[in-house]
Amino acid sequence: MKKILITAVILSACLFFSQAWAVQGFISGRVVRADNSAGTMEVALFRAGHHSHHHSPRQILAVVFPPGTLPDFVKKDRMVRMKGRFSQSAQGQRFRALAFYPFAGTDNDPTGVRKRLLRHH
Secondary structure, three states: OHHHHHHHHHHHHHHHHHHHHHHEEEEEEEEEEEEOOOOEEEEEEOOOOOOOOOOOHHHEEEEEOOOOOOOOOOOOOOEEEEEEEEEEEOOEEEEEEEEEEEOOOOOOOOOOHHHHHHOOO
């Protein structure tokens, strides 16, 4: 009986931690809309090699954050990286941002070469 109880506790702990890891993480994307006073924004999810200003609705993710905490580098049409948690709401899936980071990937293109190369993707 003791072995069964210990096994059940270990399995339930593994299940809990695997679900906890699945719902938190990092996302990267281009800011479509941001409202600092309301604490909401929409982000077009980043896919490597596919930069476009035309997004399908399934690529857009609703992001919530504490109102008034949006950093200055988070602006419309800029790439951003966020740490947070996914959650389900009545409006659909949302991402609750806990921290914002500048996206240093393909957003820095001073010569325009990267933009020209990726134009047809």
